[in-house]
Amino acid sequence: MRIINYLLLATLFVSVLSSCKKNDVAKPPVPILGSVYPDVSVKLAEKYAFKVTTLNGETFSNEWTLDGKVVGTDYTYSFTPTVAGTYTLVYKATNEGGSFSYTYKITVPVPVVATTPSSSKYISKVFEYLPAPGQFINETNVGSLEQAQKLVGNTNNLLTLGAYGGYVVFGFDHSVNNQTGYDLAIYGNPIGGTTPWAEPGIVMVSQDKNGNGLPDDEWYELAGSEYNDPATIKNYEITYKNPKAYANVTWTDNQGNSGSVDINTFHKHNYYPEFAPNQETLTFKGTLLRSTWGKYGSIFINSAFAWGYTDSWSIGDDYQNNRYNGFDISWAVDKNGKKVELKTIDFVKVYTGQNEKGNTLLGEISTEIKGATDLNIK
Template identity: 65%
Template sequence: MKKTYLIVMLGIATLIYSCKKDTEVAPDVNLTIKVETMTSKVNTKIAFAAGTNNGIGFNHQWKLDGKVVSSVYNYDFTPSKAGTYVIEYTASNNTGSFAHKYTVTVPVPVVEITPNSTKYITAVFEYLPAPGQFINESLGSLVGAQKIIGDVSKTGLISLGGFGGYIIFGFDHSVVNNTGADLAIYGNPIGGTTPWAEPGIVMVSQDVNGNGKPDDEWYELAGSEYNNPLTIKNYEITYTNPKGFANVSWTDNQGNSGTYDVNNFHKHNFYPEFAPDQEKLTLKGTLLTSTWGKNGSIFINNAFPWGYTDSWSIDDDYATKRYNSFDLDWALDKNGKKIALNTIDFVKVYTGQREKGNTLLGEISTEVKGAVDLGIK
């Protein structure tokens, strides 16, 4: 009887050990998406999930670019902007683990060119000029800014005021980076022996988050003066509203101060009365050196060789083309690193010089008459 009891107990122990051994196995995972690389779209959900093949559960962990984002069996990923994302899944228990890595590529959204696309500006997104003699007149108003939309032979002219004043516009499609010049921007410079240029710096941006708004990173199209030792990067200027017909004072991040002076041809406040802040206005960008001077008794402002708008540029052959041209291959990020752009969606132009001029001619203020996508004939 004792022998029988021992045999029975040994059998039970063996069965328990066998069952325990069967349950303690590494996760046997069934992934709903089994590939390692994939392409998706901005604002489009990808539903990742992991199940078990043998009915035995385990712990889950999902990481997005190294950060834990889920500890359950599934993870829904919706990219908010273009880029390359790494999603890592790990299943684990006391016996072992299983890992799988996904690389998700999300291209920049592109609005394709169609037979109905126009080469001209179709939208002005923002207009914020710096103080200037034409500001708060038709050439310096929100209504006036909309007049650069459309055929450049019929468009109006908008003034950007002093340094940093800007306008942002776009087309009904993404502008493609082709060989050579991609954009043409029109102004009203003068050439010859009495040149009058009001150089504007051009920046471009892609609609990386696909929301149709110019709220993504900007890239400067570096012109001839980008590496000039006299050019100041990351320049900031703050204008103070005089609240009337009076000189507009300014200070900058270089420890300087000065004024933009009113004149008797424009008897009104030079500070933009539609600016969000009616006390102070801070504008930023790359500051180009002044080219103000005289040719005999005539005041002039010389153009730069190439890469700026509203500038009678010799290298740009403005005399023939009647516009300044820009190549998207010139794009640099805020650190001066070259950026490869296949397309762009938004263009920003701002006054690049801080030159008050005089009370006869007024300040140097870039003016824009329109723009064209050179890729559309």
């Protein structure tokens, strides 16, 4: 009997040890998620708190990773977006038994200034005017800061942008919607017929992704008919040097070329913009369109492109009847040439797209603009 009792006791002891070993095996953490939906929408500048809690006092380490960067190690993480876009937030809990992870896709919509019955179809604000050198630059009625402001509210006042790269940036009192067909009309002063005179300008658009009301976000080019032409140069860069006198304005570019914007006898003043922040040199970057300068008999001409450029008597957008160049926001591409989907835009940039000195009779090719309208507002 005593032997049997010893055997039972030994068996019970082994059973208890075995049970303890099974219970001692660590298990991965089981955090309780405050938000169990993987897709989250957060407004710009709005605080959104992600949090986890523990079950029965369980402890584990936490890690929050936003777009690959660790942003928190606590049981809570507060996300306050400063720029619209799509973000990936990964939460990871870890203990000695393993780990648990969960991924959130956070969408921050681009803020939109809605159209109202009182919205104007015309430009409401000119943010920046920085022309390249040219024969009309520094002349009050066509090449000055004061003239740039006259683009507001109408399409009747002409502004020159100077040689390649010179630009103007403007916006409306609302976000422009991307609807079917042309969304923007930009007015210039081209000439058609057998003796065409076009001074093609490239158009870019931007969204107010950070919501600060300023054009300091990413720009997208509206790819026109020449965007994929082998003769079109992407990432072109040119630097002009201020002669600080009535003299030719020399330039060099990143293609190993050099040249000048030449003076003529009709405009006897410095062609370098005297209101530019830098009075030594000016550098512009963008897409360079091929020159279309030539002659028709004894008359000098500069031919238009098919579509997609302003100040261009283009057949593709029926300039003859419309009296403006039309632009579709759906043409937008990013800096790598990839098409982007923009539901709205807030800012527009127009810059001279050709580097052509012309001659001393007609001067350099320089895009002119008389205004712009939102075609979605009648």
